[in-house]
Amino acid sequence: MIKVGLLGYGTVGGGVYNILTTKKEDIERKLGEEIQIKKILVKEKDKMRKYGVDASLLTVDYKEIVEDPEIQIVVELIGGETPTLDYIKEAINRNKNVVTANKLILAKYGREIFQLAKNNNVKVYYEGSVGGGIPIIKTLKESMIANKIERIYGILNGTTNYILTQMTEKSINFEEALKEAQSLGYAENEPYFDVSGLDSAYKINILSSLAFESFIDVDSIHVEGIEKIEREDIEIAEELGYIIKLLAIGKRYEDKMLDIRVHPTFIPKSSPLSKINGVYNVVQIHGDAVGDIMIYGQGAGEMPTASAVVADIMEAAKSIKYHIENEYSTGRLNGLKLIETDEIENSFYIRLRVNDKPGVFAKIAKVFGDNEVSIASVIQKHRLNPVVPIFLQTHLIKERKLKKAIDSLNELEDVIEIKNIIRVEDFGEKF
Amino acid sequence: MIKVGLLGYGTVGGGVYNILTTKKEDIERKLGEEIQIKKILVKEKDKMRKYGVDASLLTVDYKEIVEDPEIQIVVELIGGETPTLDYIKEAINRNKNVVTANKLILAKYGREIFQLAKNNNVKVYYEGSVGGGIPIIKTLKESMIANKIERIYGILNGTTNYILTQMTEKSINFEEALKEAQSLGYAENEPYFDVSGLDSAYKINILSSLAFESFIDVDSIHVEGIEKIEREDIEIAEELGYIIKLLAIGKRYEDKMLDIRVHPTFIPKSSPLSKINGVYNVVQIHGDAVGDIMIYGQGAGEMPTASAVVADIMEAAKSIKYHIENEYSTGRLNGLKLIETDEIENSFYIRLRVNDKPGVFAKIAKVFGDNEVSIASVIQKHRLNPVVPIFLQTHLIKERKLKKAIDSLNELEDVIEIKNIIRVEDFGEKF
Structure with missing residues (x-):
């Protein structure tokens, strides 16, 4: 039997409890091992809770979970950064495997958490953190x-x-x-x-x-x-x-x-x-x-996310049962760095409002030309007003060049406002 | 080190060899174990083969693979039923794990093969058999x-x-x-x-x-x-x-x-x-x-399918390395039976050709009504010809009732031909 502690009994926590209890037999059959929820951390003990959760499982003290030597998997479903990050770290330090759907903590402290898990020879599972139930x-x-x-x-x-x-x-x-x-x-x-x-x-x-x-x-x-x-x-x-x-x-x-x-x-x-x-x-x-x-x-919701979390719990249980060391994810890090957005090539859509005067478009076209930004298409509309919108789409150019062109455009007297700039993604020619 | 034998070096076989050799280091790092191709079954030894495959690995005798006690994973990529089914069964009987992309054999002999694998305490992996590289x-x-x-x-x-x-x-x-x-x-x-x-x-x-x-x-x-x-x-x-x-x-x-x-x-x-x-x-x-x-x-192709097959090989290797018994798939069988198509409810689209005479449509409508088939929509076109097409869509009805209605329709003098009947699937109201 593998014992699990839940931190949190909100939307997803309730869903996890529901699945683990109603499908208990099926889960045991598939895993070849029983999974038992030993404790659930809540804020108040006496609140009514859904799925008729067994009140004797509830605790308001997280230590009853992270310090319980019998609990091998801690499932963090509180969300947020404080005090959750500390709970997770403490659980790992006490050699517990962690399942979490906490995107905040993984995105911000992933490096630290995975390193800590490696040092303590435990694993962190996080299918629920991105895309709810999607197995990404x-x-x-x-x-x-x-x-x-x-x-x-x-x-x-x-x-x-x-x-x-x-x-x-x-x-x-x-x-x-x-x-x-x-x-x-x-x-x-x-x-x-x-x-x-x-x-x-x-x-x-x-x-x-x-x-x-x-x-x-x-x-x-x-x-x-x-x-x-x-x-x-x-x-x-x-x-x-x-x-x-x-x-x-x-x-x-x-x-x-x-x-x-x-x-x-x-x-x-x-x-x-x-x-x-x-x-x-x-x-x-x-x-x-x-x-x-x-x-x-x-991408979200009680049961879709709970479905992913339970799959992670079973994966963790399997890993414990068979002493699996390597989960394909503990390798070296490539250490690739983020490129500056200035260096990225994109096609851009630009919407601007200009005075409807002869020669305005020629001036705009010259600014783009001078800055080596080549225009793929132009749409001009509503020629009745003194102020008209213009929509442009550029060919692929580095963002740095676009910024320079936009700066110059802003200096043109008849350009009233640059309303929006949106990147275009054509996914190559595929589809 | 885990040794693998490949049965077949065609499109997918070549792709598998290519991935296992060019990504050898990466695979070993992720798995924590080396995977080595020990033998490859081919029809002729002296043919030129892609990816510069090491000629000393080739054999024309399948026994050199299925009887080699060092080989723990047999990867079947020959396809077809004969002699492949025998090769697979022999491999399983000699306690080898099997990876295959052979939909024919799995669809026809799945029950037998999975039972045999269970009896011999080995596993069969088949991600590549459906949807190529899609992780279904x-x-x-x-x-x-x-x-x-x-x-x-x-x-x-x-x-x-x-x-x-x-x-x-x-x-x-x-x-x-x-x-x-x-x-x-x-x-x-x-x-x-x-x-x-x-x-x-x-x-x-x-x-x-x-x-x-x-x-x-x-x-x-x-x-x-x-x-x-x-x-x-x-x-x-x-x-x-x-x-x-x-x-x-x-x-x-x-x-x-x-x-x-x-x-x-x-x-x-x-x-x-x-x-x-x-x-x-x-x-x-x-x-x-x-x-x-x-x-x-x-859904197909050399590299997409090879990608799925290699993932299976690594899964099999992990299972061997950690002595994993249960892969979530060896449970009891529900033994559900196939329903007769007559009992299935569908909406149907029907295309027929009729003589363009007054009252024809009324007769058709009566036939449907008599057979309790209710019509959701009708399209009639090209009223210039003596023979006109009619397109009907029914509401949800059991196939049995539709068949009876169609039989009666065929007896109507002015119904020349029922050209096509196609089921409609609305997926509930979702989307």
Whole structure:
């Protein structure tokens, strides 16, 4: 019998308890070993709790779990950084295997935690931290083990994907879509962490550290949120054959560096990624042997995440039972560094408002030409107003050059405002 | 060091050799153990072979592999049934673990092979048998271990998906699309196995046996191919908001039976499955905890399949190294039986040609009504000819009732021909 301690009995914790109790027999049969929940850490002992959890399991003292020598697996489902990081470290230091769905801690302290686990000869499992129930960690770690991972594209945040989907399908603006998402429980009352792209940045950092065997400081990743996207951007995207998604990207760059970023992105309508709508998440990975693999599913929620956490618990139990030392993930680190965004090549969409005067466009074109930014397409509309919008798409250029061109554009008298700049990702010519 | 014998050095065999040799160091680091190819079975020893394979490894005698006590993993990549089945059984009887991508043998003799493996305390790995490099077996077996699998939908055959995609996108007919697929190497010169749906049936049978823990006789699965699909069907599908795909289905039916079948299917354009085009494969699985997961990738080819086979070899090596007994798959069998197709409820699309006379449609409507088949929509076109096509879509009805209605229709004087009957799958209201 393998004994487990749960830290936290919130949404996911309840789901894990539910699965481990209702499917007890099935789990034992598949694993060849019984899994028993010995203790559950909660904030208050006397609250009513779902799934009729056995009250004698509850404790308000985390030490009853991390210091219990019988408990071999600690499942952390409290979330957040404090005091969770300390609990996790203490559990590892006491030679317990850890299962967690905590993207914050893994993205920020992954290097420290995995090193600590290695030193203590235990393992850390984290399938639930990215993409809810989508089996992305296992796929990277095991199924694609024979591959050099070249790149990862992900739609990793359900809230922003829901908002962008609503904006696209219903032609509503960001504020309306956010309000709707909040009323449906798809967005928090305090939506900054999701809407700003930070949540996606934490998740792509976790995937990248595994895929490229390099830890990157999550604060150094370039992140843009979806707050600035307007209906006009979505409509022009549509006209040009694109959909706007909040894309998380992790790529090798010339084999020596990594290009990791999160930002709203024009992606071609022909790409399967463009069809992933609502709160669904998706990850597309390119391995040198297997080519593209795409996995999609519910990126959050009680049961999807609990499904991933229970699979991790069983993996941990198997590892304990058979004394498995090596889980394919304890190798050397490549130590690849993040490339400066200035050096990254992209095609850009630019929306600006200009005075509708003869010769204005010639001046704009000259600025781009002078800065070696070549224009792929231009759309000009509503010629009746004194101020007109112009939409441009550039060919592939380094971000540094674009910035210089934008600086010069801002100096032109008849350029009133540069409303938005959005990167375009064509995924090569594939699809 | 763990020694491996390869049976076969064709497309996939070459890919496996290539990965195991070029990534030797990386594999050893990740596994904590060296993997060495000791022997490779070929038909002729003196042929030139790709990847500069070491000639001293080649043998034309399979006994040099299956009887070598040093070889712990036999990798079968010959394909077909004879003599492969004997080789596999002999390897298992000599206590070797087997890795295979042979869908034919697993779909037809799975029960026998897994029982034999259990008796000999070895394991059989088969990720490469379904969906090439798509990690579908591992996802079902491990990532979804906390789930009761409710249903599986798959586009599991690249040849037919390529043909249907071309027919849809280019408005060409089946024969033209098949020729094109053959000229590009996406279809065999003898395309029957793919085009008839048999290949898909073998694959869905493998997935179902794992997901539902029940072995079904593959010959009893209802299979229809794509040969009868005409441009007119595709155009009407489009008009009604559907795409035609060769869908492989495996479902629980009222918890006691299984509904497994392969046939061309109308699927809604809004479904992500409808966007999987060309030679790509996709599997969508519904688990009671995780909800829907969809995995897509290259369903065949040298390197994608080799990627899956090498992951299996490493899994087998890990299992040997740590003496892992239970791989989540040796449990009891549920023994669910296949439901008769007559009992399955579907919505059907029906295309028929009738004489353009007053009252014909009323007669047709009466036949359906008399047989309790309710019509959801009707499209009638080209009213200039004496013979006109009619397209009908029924509501959900049992197949038995539809058959009776069709029999009665055939007796109507003005019904010239029932050209095609295609099932419609709306996946509930999801998407």
